[in-house]
Amino acid sequence: MLAEPPPEAPQPDAPGSIVPSLTLKKRLKAPPARVWAAWTQPAQLAAWFGPGPTRDAHAEIDLRVGGRFLARFTGETGEQHQVGGHYQEIVPEQRLVFTWAWHSTPERVSRVTVTLKPDGAGTLLTLLHEKFADTTARDNHGRGWSGTLAKLVAYVEGAA
Numbered sequence: 001m002l003a004e005p006p007p008e009a010p011q012p013d014a015p016g017s018i019v020p021s022l023t024l025k026k027r028l029k030a031p032p033a034r035v036w037a038a039w040t041q042p043a044q045l046a047a048w049f050g051p052g053p054t055r056d057a058h059a060e061i062d063l064r065v066g067g068r069f070l071a072r073f074t075g076e077t078g079e080q081h082q083v084g085g086h087y088q089e090i091v092p093e094q095r096l097v098f099t100w101a102w103h104s105t106p107e108r109v110s111r112v113t114v115t116l117k118p119d120g121a122g123t124l125l126t127l128l129h130e131k132f133a134d135t136t137a138r139d140n141h142g143r144g145w146s147g148t149l150a151k152l153v154a155y156v157e158g159a160a
Contacts, residue, residue: 051147
């Protein structure tokens, strides 16, 4: 009897593989145009981006398909953070898709999709972050995005 070779480990994006992702939704009391500007204008992004208290925030945005973005900030413990990526899809005031990689782990490229839909006088924001390296990265990003989106809500609703 011949032994069968062991099956190959699933590769990310391989059919049948499970690649961790997370989805967060927020209702904002601001029109889609205001929320869009917060994501796509460097000074506005720097004003709210990053979980918890931050300082020395800086953002660079080349808003075109293939264009690059960069955001960096110092956290409350003094640790510096920098993330960047490239825009893959841009539908003004509706959808923004970009790659995502921390400066400290450039080999771990994931993808973020931000969808904005009118919701009465406000906006329903859906953030899908997918293609994480593992569930630990997903869970850490879930905590980070929760704090970051809370700051976005405060910013666009005028409380920042």
